[in-house]
Amino acid sequence: MQKITRDVLVEKAASLLENGTVDRVLGWKKGEFDYDLTPAVFTSADDLKDLVWNDFCGANFSKYLIANTKKSASKVLVFLKPCDTYSFNQLLTEHRFDREKVYAIGIPCEGMADISKIKAVTGDGISSIECGEKINVTTIYSDDTVSFDLSDVMAERCVNCKSKKHVAYDELIGEEGDVIESGRFDEVERIENMTADERYAFWQNELSRCIRCNACRDVCPACTCEKCVFDNPNHSLENKAPATSFEEKMFHIIRAFHVAGRCTDCGECSRVCPQNIPLHLLNRKFIKDMNTHYGEYQAGAEVGSRAPLVNYTTEDVEPGDVFEGRE
């Protein structure tokens, strides 16, 4: 369960709205069911009745700050989970919004639940979900309540959480955590250790499901180009559909490359993918490679850091040598 309660956030937001510090609050708004929360802007204490903080608050608000700081006359209140703070810093590094127009509150996060993992056990037809000590789920098909520990149904990206530490905030609610040894590269290594044929088959299978909805790109806090190269009709690369298996691959390779060194590994891309393609494994591959060859680097750990791909040393590894020790 989450260590702080919704009421703490609402109280905080209400008082900041009340005293005029902020005029917009970014928060998760309750949906039709208990798990489909929508990122929303709250502008009054009355609105805040719909603000939710539970085990389904996955959405990262950092990217919304770009638009919202422009709309705000004073400041925007944003609640940031530890992983969100990295995106926040990265966007600041890229001068994407005005820090002065943000009031950032760091909130601890115990990881978020993945509804599909719950449904894999309970089946469809969920009628209620209560997030407390346990996650209690009822369905229209049974009178029994099924209880889960958060850890049993945790989203994949949270299982490999890299940090419980907030790297940016104006105010912190709850206790500060630490950067943790997450084993987040284990899966990357597993794929690396496959044979080339297996790797090809693996990715072919995954990427062939892509429907080119662009959700991964549009949710990504690193993808903030005003005009994406894949949307530019004057660019011969504009493609709206994965017409061939080549285009599936090209889109995802190039997207991962464009955010390489800037991706904070927040995992939003995989969370939103309607086809459950593990897109974070592409980003993590770049992160792992850059860590190995150019030294440990965590995008967004601090504002203003220089990403590996816009940097060099005269002693860098030769492109032909990155495969060393591999089949």
Next chain:
Amino acid sequence: MYRIAKDSINLLFAKIAEENALYLPVDNEKGSSEYKKWEDGTVMSEKLNTVRSPKDFFFPQVENLMEFKTEGKNIQLIDIREDSEDFVVFGVRACDVKSFEVLDNVFLNEPVDTYYKNRREHGVIIALACTRPAETCFCGTFGIDAASPAGDISAWMTDDTLYLEPNTEKGEKIIALLGDLVTECGAEAVEAQQESTRRIMKKLPLADLTTDAFGGDKTEEFFNAPEWATLSESCLGCGTCTFVCPTCQCYDIKDFNTGKGVIRYRCWDSCMYSEFTRMAHGNNRLSQLERFRQRFMHKLVYYPANNDGMFSCVGCGRCLAKCPISMNIVKVMKTLGGKNNG
């Protein structure tokens, strides 16, 4: 009505596959299902529905229309249309069957889209009744009975038996093809299942949602509604809803230069995309609010205006399950139309 024992269903599939390409929902390792071509050993999914709708069968995401060869100033046009294979789609749910009707109204209206028509003529739909609808289901809102799907053949699966009821000539043909595999029977078991499903449908969280507030004459009422601003506020502008939607039919026509010629193809497009309406001279829908509004106004107002009140939504619930920010037509209907009354 005809019946076949459930454990003989593979014989039925094999028989159909003798003369048709047979497609049916199959589980993938990600825990969801997708339509795949049946071959010996393929196991049908038990999932409620596929992530991708079956609209692909008639209106595929990418479809080559024609080819051009150019030489100097000359252009040669090559018609690459071919007769579609005969195919059968098994296990289409009632909502998706209805979606074909929505698409028909677009593509089969004059001037007829021959690419679509060709596939439609060669495709046979075997619809499967639902027994365990999900919380995201609201087909009832659009007058669809999940327990009694349309299609060329309606099918019901009970614990041990598959029941088939042909509705069209195409359906009869399939039944004839099945021959001795199926036996005629009464409808008691089906009726019992239908009753149970309908009871469940009433218990669904969205069972009370109605379309009363919407229709072809509501442009003025809703177009300038202030609610669009809050509803569209966090929309990412991605195309997930459009692409998983069984009724969304917007498309783009593009040219691909292969180096040896030009392929003109069409692919799905989304009104949610920023350059959807962009012209050399400007763009008439510049903000996400306008694009978001267009999608829902089209489904709830414009489409009904052109199609005798039929809505361009079938309540399949895919957008509810897949939208990255969980914004969807149900939230739009409830916000604009009042809490219960969509």
Next chain:
Amino acid sequence: MQVNEKKPLIVAFCCNWCSYAGADLAGNNRLSYPADVKIIRVPCSCRVNPMFVLRAFQRGADGVILCGCHPGDCHYTSGNYYTRRRMAMLFSMLDYLGIEKERTRVEWVSAAEGAKFAATMNDFAQTVAALGENKRLEDLRCKR
């Protein structure tokens, strides 16, 4: 187009200042390298966007090689250092996706190294020929 006994098609991106001049020198010295190496001159090896490499494969290349000035000798001071990082990452990613790592290469060739240019191309062409046709990054539409 002849499909049978297809020779590998190789795209070589050569920087204007060193490697293109190196290719020139190879020609002047009558050093032979396969005719199926198609040279694309770029102002600097760092002009090569990862998309160039992918597009070359899409359009039918079986191997893509980048040639630039030796590290330290870049006409623009540091361009090839960036290339080195970018291509290292890109090639590693292609390998991760199961695309044969031998199909991509970076080689530093100076204007004086005509012999090295020819040798590199011969060796690369041989390596790629051994792999056969590029199947894993092909676009079927371009192959008909």
Next chain:
Amino acid sequence: MAEIRDPLMPVIGVITDIRIDTPDIKTFRVVTPDGKKAFDHRPGQCAMLSIPGVGEAMFSITSSPTNTEYMEFSIKKCGCVTEWLHQAEVGQYVTVRGPYGNPFPVDDVFAGKNLLFIAGGVGLAPLRSVINYCRHYRDRYGKIDIVYGSRSKDDLLDYREIIEEWATDENVNVHLTIDREQEGWDGHVGFVPNYVKELGFDTDKVAVLCGPPIMIKFTLSGLYELGFEKTQIYTTLELRMKCGIGKCGRCNVGSKYVCKDGPVFRFDELDELPDEY
């Protein structure tokens, strides 16, 4: 299969003449390779022109339907396809499909009426086919007034035709104007909307408007001042189009598809559409 023509399937056309009208507008004459007109059309209808590999775009057919030999398109250079066309030469093949959209109601509503055509810049292109149609069937219509304005005298489309043919016609009055004073121009100077008000037309007419949105907006209010009703005024719209047959969804405004239900609209019809065009 092959015997039914798909509406998306174009026919091949060839450019037989290119007239340079203004610095950024050229008029292209298109016929089929065997020298025939590709298809018949009605005044105000459009066609899709394309260069494979470059793109396809919708243009109004500027030649009159009474011209049975060829079609003409006046095209302003402003995007990919148009730029490509502008550098094309005579003999270039293109593809063309159509005709699309509803024409102006020349045979019923317009019949027997006095007509007022108001155009700005390249906005004359779609009106040219109607004007020439009405000139051809001169006896079916009353008096024709044409108000046409442009940035400068060099930007006046079809200038030669206007001066030599239209202006010399009996019962046709041509009123030209340019935005700014210019050497060698002794005609009217000023924006179209003001000129229309100055000319002060009687309301016994049907008015047809086409031009940039800002011109339309002010000319409309000028016409209202003169006592015109919305039901007397027609215009033709332009939106992004791909299919031309009301299916691809791009030009959808309200329940209308501009390519199929338009591009010709009467202003009272436009009022019923959401303000998104």
